[in-house]
Amino acid sequence: MDENGAAVSPTKAQVRRWRRYLADERAEAAVYRDLASRRAGEEQQILLGLVEAEERHQQHWIELLGARIGRPIPSDLRTRVLTFFARRYGSVFVLALMQRAESRSPYEDDVDAPPAMAADERIHGEVVRGLAERGRSRLSGSFRAAVFGMNDGLVSNLALVVGMSATGVATSVVLASGIAGLLAGALSMGAGEYVSVRSQRELLEASTPDPSARKALPHLDVEANELALVYRARGMTEEAASEHASEVLERIAHSADGPPTGAMSIGHDAELADAHESIGTAWSAAITSFFLFAAGAVIPVLPYLFGLSGLPAVAVAAALVGIALLLTGASVGILSGASPLARALRQLGIGFGAAAVTYALGLLFGTTVG
Template sequence: MSAPAEPTTRDRHRWAQYLVDERAEAQVYRELAARRDGEERAILTALADAEGRHEAHWLRLLGGEPAHLPRPDLGTLLLGWMAKRFGSIFVLALAQNAEGRSPYDSEPFATSAMAADEKIHHEVVRGLAARGRRRLSGTFRAAVFGANDGLVSNLALVLGIGAAGAAPHFVLFSGIAGLLAGALSMGAGEFVSVRSQRELLASTEPSDYADAALPYLDLDANELALVYRTRGMPLPEARERARRVVSAAQDGSQPRGGPLDVPSVDDVVGGAWSAALSSFLFFASGAIIPVLPWIFGMSGLVAVVTALVLVGIALLATGAMVGLLSGGPPLRRALRQLLIGYGAAAVTYVLGWLFGVSLG
């Protein structure tokens, strides 16, 4: 991209903003790197070094360190604060979104290489965030679904019973009963679901049944290549892999990545007990929120409105969290969660009101 011949004062102010933002982003990656080791630390350190190259570009255009620099943008400051204290998947998810909003595509003073760098950085951070998402997938899924189910189902329950004209103490009793019944049901259901999934995956994993036979296979005429083909490996690669494995077995050695080298079930699904406990606790934590107004002695319309406001805030929070972790727009996910929750509660409220009218 071609740059204008004469930069303006506004251009220089923009360069200074880019400079401090690049420094702040580099610091975020260094903070994250300090909390990791091995390959992830090396990757994050390399990202910080790359941001340093961009920083040097703006310094050259500015003619050296300016006397006065602006503050980094609010999003970058938030990332830095979280990186120092948490170093969690949330930081990487936010960094992924930030890298995807790079202004260098339309910045005339940025080089094409810098714009390309930012796109690559986005994919690198996405890859790092994906590792964390996979580690969280089982327990996080149970936690989010449990909290959302608790919020929506118990809000619908207490509103439906309240609309039917029940006394406040009966609404409270129903809400607590719904909390316990739902939490136990969610925990048991999640345990059975994850345990069943683990058993299903375990039954499809290759075993060591044929390992002892490998040294006795004919090097040129054997069906070991078919094993690899059933796992999706192309025919030429499967034949070459089979020859290497059989040859190594006949020599008394085992090549790296043998025939039974597959991901563990633990890498695919979470633990059954941890998923069940998360479902129970998060359903209970969500289900208690709609009941709070009645616990504190409210009744009637005031209790209903208070419950709606509290649940609405919680639904927005869980929706935004899902959006952040999935790399999607948090606001859109939050509003979607809110509309679904309120929609279910509204239907139940109308049914309860109609049931109360019919009884009256």
């Protein structure tokens, strides 16, 4: 409406923008709908709630467009990629990407989008963040081992191979060094991950309430109520611990089945279970680290396996490792909800920085020996 109350026709740029928003809302609803079809229970209901919200947003743009709505246009490339992955994998990576997409909504700076829609998008980001966090917790142990294993294999063996190559030794020596580095590193990574994860799990198990202690509950002195000390030791205030202990003992006194199952717990059991799940198992972490390190470490060796030597071999090894570092860095970025490009470039810079140092030292060492 203008200042006289007459309807004002939208500009062509506005219509194009509205149609793009409508296409994106439809595509995002499709992503959430596809993810919901692969879930059950509460997560499915949450995702379907997001579908309903996206459909409300669609209606806003449909009403603005009116007869100008035209034929549906494709959504942007990012949303189409998300839809592709959602329909085929429905993984936590899609949720992490959606979290980032929701946080970059253009509605806050668009006068044609009501403030409520901009607020919706912001809250959608938090909803998706919560869903993604569940998935991250389920795979974080194995994913950490996979990323660390692959990255260490790429960087350490590239540094070893280019450093040896820079000294001017025979190609066979460089190849032998690369293979030895692969095997030694993979075994070291596997053993290190096993010990690390096993130690973490043992520390957590040491903090878990002893189930056999429940047998002593019916025989406690009700007046002394030493059960309260257990709860105080686990973080409750003196007043809350006394109250909770009295409730437990009262339930025991009126129960024919003995102490309740959760009598010695104040909620830490669930936290410990989540922590165990997040860490993963020692063997899975060890095996994942071993094979991922080996997979990463073999890449710098490939040019030498195919007969290249000297600078051409170094250049090809660096190019192959660079691509792999970009992919692992981008994967970390996607999973963390951060910029995949920034994480990929960071990974590339760290890897090439380490290789450059060893190459320079190799040149210096080779010159000194010569």
